[in-house]
Amino acid sequence: xxxxxxxxxxxxxxxxxxxxxxxxxxxxxxxxxxxxxxxxxxxxxxxxxxxxxxxxxxxxxxxxxxxxxxxxxxxxxxxxxxxxxxxxxxxxxxxxxxxxxxxxxxxxxxxxxxxxxxxxxxxxxxxxxxxxxxxxxxxxxxxxxxxxxxxxxxxxxxxxxxxxxxxxxxxxxxxxxxxxxxxxxxxxxxxxxxxxxxxxxxxxxxxxxxxxxxxxxxxxxxxxxxxxxxxxxxxxxxxxxxxxxxxxxxxxxxxxxxxxxxxxxxxxxxxxxxxxxxxxxxxxxxxxxxxxxxxxxxxxxxxxxxxxxxxxxxxxxxxxxxxxxxxxxxxxxxx
Amino acid sequence: xxxxxxxxxxxxxxxxxxxxxxxxxxxxxxxxxxxxxxxxxxxxxxxxxxxxxxxxxxxxxxxxxxxxxxxxxxxxxxxxxxxxxxxxxxxxxxxxxxxxxxxxxxxxxxxxxxxxxxxxxxxxxxxxxxxxxxxxxxxxxxxxxxxxxxxxxxxxxxxxxxxxxxxxxxxxxxxxxxxxxxxxxxxxxxxxxxxxxxxxxxxxxxxxxxxxxxxxxxxxxxxxxxxxxxxxxxxxxxxxxxxxxxxxxxxxxxxxxxxxxxxxxxxxxxxxxxxxxxxxxxxxxxxxxxxxxxxxxxxxxxxxxxxxxxxxxxxxxxxxxxxxxxxxxxxxxxxxxxxxxxxx
Ligand SMILES: Cc1ncc(C[n+]2csc(CCOP(=O)(O)OP(=O)(O)O)c2C)c(N)n1
Ligand SMILES: [Mg+2]
Numbered sequence: 001x002x003x004x005x006x007x008x009x010x011x012x013x014x015x016x017x018x019x020x021x022x023x024x025x026x027x028x029x030x031x032x033x034x035x036x037x038x039x040x041x042x043x044x045x046x047x048x049x050x051x052x053x054x055x056x057x058x059x060x061x062x063x064x065x066x067x068x069x070x071x072x073x074x075x076x077x078x079x080x081x082x083x084x085x086x087x088x089x090x091x092x093x094x095x096x097x098x099x100x101x102x103x104x105x106x107x108x109x110x111x112x113x114x115x116x117x118x119x120x121x122x123x124x125x126x127x128x129x130x131x132x133x134x135x136x137x138x139x140x141x142x143x144x145x146x147x148x149x150x151x152x153x154x155x156x157x158x159x160x161x162x163x164x165x166x167x168x169x170x171x172x173x174x175x176x177x178x179x180x181x182x183x184x185x186x187x188x189x190x191x192x193x194x195x196x197x198x199x200x201x202x203x204x205x206x207x208x209x210x211x212x213x214x215x216x217x218x219x220x221x222x223x224x225x226x227x228x229x230x231x232x233x234x235x236x237x238x239x240x241x242x243x244x245x246x247x248x249x250x251x252x253x254x255x256x257x258x259x260x261x262x263x264x265x266x267x268x269x270x271x272x273x274x275x276x277x278x279x280x281x282x283x284x285x286x287x288x289x290x291x292x293x294x295x296x297x298x299x300x301x302x303x304x305x306x307x308x309x310x311x312x313x314x315x316x317x318x319x320x321x322x323x324x325x326x327x328x329x330x331x332x333x334x335x
Numbered sequence: 336x337x338x339x340x341x342x343x344x345x346x347x348x349x350x351x352x353x354x355x356x357x358x359x360x361x362x363x364x365x366x367x368x369x370x371x372x373x374x375x376x377x378x379x380x381x382x383x384x385x386x387x388x389x390x391x392x393x394x395x396x397x398x399x400x401x402x403x404x405x406x407x408x409x410x411x412x413x414x415x416x417x418x419x420x421x422x423x424x425x426x427x428x429x430x431x432x433x434x435x436x437x438x439x440x441x442x443x444x445x446x447x448x449x450x451x452x453x454x455x456x457x458x459x460x461x462x463x464x465x466x467x468x469x470x471x472x473x474x475x476x477x478x479x480x481x482x483x484x485x486x487x488x489x490x491x492x493x494x495x496x497x498x499x500x501x502x503x504x505x506x507x508x509x510x511x512x513x514x515x516x517x518x519x520x521x522x523x524x525x526x527x528x529x530x531x532x533x534x535x536x537x538x539x540x541x542x543x544x545x546x547x548x549x550x551x552x553x554x555x556x557x558x559x560x561x562x563x564x565x566x567x568x569x570x571x572x573x574x575x576x577x578x579x580x581x582x583x584x585x586x587x588x589x590x591x592x593x594x595x596x597x598x599x600x601x602x603x604x605x606x607x608x609x610x611x612x613x614x615x616x617x618x619x620x621x622x623x624x625x626x627x628x629x630x631x632x633x634x635x636x637x638x639x640x641x642x643x644x645x646x647x648x649x650x651x652x653x654x655x656x657x658x659x660x661x662x663x664x665x666x667x668x669x670x671x672x673x674x675x676x677x678x679x
Contacts, residue, residue, distance in 0.1 A: 046678070053457030053630050054679045104457065104631030115457040115630030131461045132418060133391055166390035167422075194391055196366040202390040264678030271367055323633035333626040 026299060028066055028227055029291040034307045035062045035086045036288045038095060041311050042085075042102060043265035050319075051102045053115035058086040060259035063287040064189050065090040067230035068157050068252075071238045077125040077147075079140035079158040082117040083189075084129040087159050092124040095310050096317040105321035112324050113332070125154075133194075134160070134167030137186075141173045144184035144248070155241050155248075156184040163194030166202060171215065177249040178216040183241045185234070186212075186251045191258045196273040212251045221253045227287045230254065257282035340510040342484035343373040345518070346491025347411060351381050354409060357495055358385040361396070361413030361449075370415055371451075371510055393419050397426035397448070401500075404446040405434070409495055417450030417504065418464050431500040432475030443498040447491075452506045452543065452594055454639070456677040457630035465543070465595030465623070470502040471572045471604060477525065478572040480504035482546035484514040486569055489523035496522050504571075506544040506594055511673045528575035530582065534562035536653045537588040539645060540579060541565060542601055545592040545621075551669060552592075552645035559646070559660045561653045571601050579605060580612045588617045588652045592645050597622040619648040642666055 039057045046055065058065070061083075069078060069090035080087035088098060094109065101108025102116050109121055110128075120128035127143065130136045140158035147154045164170060165188060177184055188208065192199050205211060209219035220237075222230060233252070240246035257278065261268035269276050292300050337345070351357045359377055361370075365388045369375035378386040389396050393414065400410040414420055420427070431444045453462040470478045477499050481490040487505075494501040531546070532553050541549030546567045553563035564582050568575055583589045589609050591602035602620035609616055621640045628638055646662040 049676070052455075052632050052677065053459075054462075054677060104633065112631030112634065113460075113627075113629045115459050117457075117459055117461075117630075131459065132422075163391045166392050168392065168394050195363055196368070197363065197388050201388055261678075273367060324629075324631055326634065326637035329624055329629065329634050329637040330626055 022295070024231075025228075025291055025294050026303060028070060028231065029295060029300070030303050030307065031066045031070070031090055032062050032227065032288050032291055033303060034095065034310060035066065035089045037307050037311055038089060038098070038314070039085055041315065043260075045315070046265040051116070052104060053102055053117070054263045055102070055116045055265065056083040056263050057260050057265065058083050058258075060282060060286075061189055061191060061256045062086045062090075063225050063227040064187060064230060064254045064256060065159065067227050068159075068185070068187050068234045070231050071235035072125070072155070072157065074124055076154050077127060077140075077143055077156045079127045079136045079143070079156065080119075080129050081133070081136065081159060081161055081164070082129055082131045083161070084119050084159075085116070088119045088121065088126055091121075091126050093119065093121040093126050095314040097121070099314040099318040100321045103318040103321070104323065105318055106324045107317065107321035111328075111331075134164040134169050136160075137164065137167075138169050138173045138176075141177045141182060141184060144177065144182040145180060147183055148180070153242050154183070155238050157238070158184055158186045160186065160188055161194065162188060162190040162192065162199060162208070163202070165208060166194075174212060174215040174217055174249065174251070181247040183248045185238060185241065186249060188251070188253045189256050190253055191256045193258060193262070193274065195262045198274070208253050209251065217249050217251050218246070219251045219253070222255060225254060225256050225285075225287065227291060259283065336513040337484045337516040338510065339484045339487050339512050339514070340372040342487040342516050343491060343505065344375065344377070345516065346488035347374065348377060348380065349488070350409075350411075350492050350495035351377070351385060354495070356407060357409040357411065359411045359413065360387050360389055360400075362391060363388055363415060364413050370413055371507070373505075373510075374413065393422035394426060397423035398430065400446045400448075401426060401431050401434070401444050404444045404500075405442045409445045411447045411449065411495065413449045415451055416462050417452050417466050418461050420448060420450045420466060420502070423448060424469075427470070427476065427500065427502070428473050432473045435499070436475060444500045445495075445498045447494045447501045447503050449503045449505060452504065454506070454508050454544070454594075455635065455675045456679070457632075458628065459630040460627035463628040465504075465593065467502065467504045467571055468595060468600040468604065471601060472599075475499065476572060477501040477570070478504065479570050480543040481569055482509060482541070482543055482567055484512070484516045485520065486523060486567075488516055489520050490569065493522035493525055497525060504543055508544050508673060508675060512547070523569070526570045526573035526575055528566055528568040528570065528578045530564060530578065531567050532563070532565040534564035534586070536562045536586055537590060537649045538564045538566060538579070538582040538586045539649065540568055540589070540591045540605055542568060542571070542591070542593040542595070544594045545640075547672065548640070548642040548645055549592055551642035551666065552649065554669065555642060555646050555662050555665055556649055558665060559650065559657075561649055563649060568605070574605065574608065576608050576612070579609060583609050583613045583616055587613075587615070588649075590619045590621060590645060590648050590652065592621040592640060595622055596625060598625065617652050619652060621645055621648055
């Protein structure tokens with residue numbers, strides 16, 4: 001983790017209005033802080049080779065997962081990508097189960113089979129992630145269809161990257177979800193990149209929402225990544241889908257920025273494929289710091305301590321869990 | 336000595352220099368990592384018109400390659416993992432493979448689809464598959480899996496020059512393997528394999544990266560007084576059945592080791608084709624364990640076969656009564672295989 005990300009340029013950061021509910025802010029801060037610190041710790045551990053799994057860190061992008069998962073109930077469902085640590089933790093996935101999974105240990109959420117790219121926790125409404133871009137989008141739609149068929153009031157939130165919108169399954173899934181009025185909210189985390197490829201190399205029409213609207217889907221494009229703003233909108237629209245006040249699907253495009261390399265624990269701005277000024281801009285409005293600053297210092301440090309304890313426990317759990325034994329290779333190959 | 340990844344790059348570059356209709360496209364072919372080095376410098380040498388990245392649209396891009404090929408171009412479509420070729424399946428199988436036949440010979444589809452088999456560092460279930468046999472099953476497709484730098488270069492040139500669609504199988508653990516490359520060599524002959532080591536007791540066919548395990552196994556088996564003949568088929572479709580059959584007629588025993596599952600796999604096909612030609616042949620197939628690939632290193636070891644797996648199979652076929660020597664310990668004294676370190 002690059003040092004100094006908490007020492008931000010103060011003039012760039014909008015102070016948070018003190019009118020917001022302190023409970024809400026402390027809840028959001030606890031989550032975003034947990035995610036940031038978990039990933040920082042993953043990055044610290046990585047050079048030791050204890051985590052032999054490709055890790056796609058979401059550092060810089062966490063606010064979106066936090067905001068969209070906060071209004072969800074445990075029975076609601078998220079679908080996420082291989083860049084899924086943030087959504088996993090935000091939806092209530094176990095930090096210890098995640099860390100053990102990254103270590104390839106038996107007590108990981110998938111017993112070491114999944115690694116970082118396929119996190120899953122069905123008890124907490126987390127559909128397993130796929131490393132093949134876009135494949136989870138229709139699966140999330142199918143889950144939403146089953147919810148509707150069974151007359152349940154659950155909602156699916158489907159996270160996807162900007163690159164995933166280029167796969168054929170994206171428009172195919174949108175069309176079907178719209179045709180059937182399914183209870184699903186698509187959340188595009190637009191970090192402007194697919195690995196190293198900028199949007200300008202991939203999209204002839206940069207107005208993604210306009211394309212999505214063409215399928216008969218309600219859309220909303222956020223101008224900025226502000227946890228409180230995202231969360232308020234998400235809460236309102238998720239409830240509207242749940243109660244039937246609005247028919248799904250709904251599509252939200254959230255601008256964001258990936259601070260680190262596409263895969264791996266390091267900064268890669270030295271590789272010259274993206275603009276360092278942009279990085280400074282985004283680091284200057286870090287949502288972890290911004291939410292933290294909105295809390296009373298003693299409350300903030302109490303949360304920070306709590307988070308460190310959770311992470312220390314997760315690391316200890318991962319360290320002490322055994323590896324699966326070779327004889328267990330076949331377990332689960334068929335249901 | 337030249338690394339395999341550099342040889343792939345040389346093969347592409349030579350094909351592009353020889354024919355202006357050849358172009359290279361696919362996700363990330365023009366970024367600064369250049370598909371693990373196999374496409375570095377090509378955008379600079381040939382320009383963005385002939386070397387370009389695409390949106391994440393493998394299905395459509397395969398169709399685009401087919402259309403361009405029908406129009407007279409020779410596209411090389413690159414995928415950083417073979418698993419992504421599953422998104423190309425419809426276009427490759429339903430159009431590319433059949434067009435020349437189905438359209439009465441009015442069109443050809445001279446295109447190459449490159450796919451890289453991933454292994455190690457927790458590639459997991461979706462970044463590690465060896466899917467070449469799916470393509471071998473389809474009439475109209477050629478499939479090639481070179482295992483040495485020299486073959487990587489000459490097979491790439493042959494694949495580009497081929498008037499049929501070719502699935503070009505690479506393996507990540509081959510990339511840093513070095514070998515001599517004769518830079519003046521021309522395109523390889525389609526469908527021609529090679530005997531890499533002569534022996535009389537057992538024939539071992541090693542596919543893609545497994546060729547190196549087969550060669551290592553042969554060296555270990557020699558210490559156990561078992562003489563193994565090692566064959567690199569190089570092309571999986573068409574297969575050099577004459578070469579393999581001649582060897583098995585001599586040894587009477589056949590092991591096929593593949594970087595893929597065995598069920599309905601290249602190993603099954605080779606074994607069956609030999610059984611049809613050589614009565615009484617004793618056979619064994621070696622490949623991935625019949626599960627998806629796990630990420631944890633402790634299970635990866637059980638999932639993948641290696642030189643020792645081959646040695647044990649060879650002993651059972653050739654000298655079933657003999658006890659199995661400590662091949663794993665013996666292998667430690669040999670040159671170690673290249674290891675791969677992440678993050679990807
Ligand atoms: C079908 C498929 N094609 C290509 C890849 C290689 N790949 C992995 S991540 C990625 C970029 C995806 O970009 P985006 O959807 O914007 O997500 P981000 O990584 O930015 O979060 C690509 C091309 C893949 N995993 N799956
Ligand atoms: Mg992106």
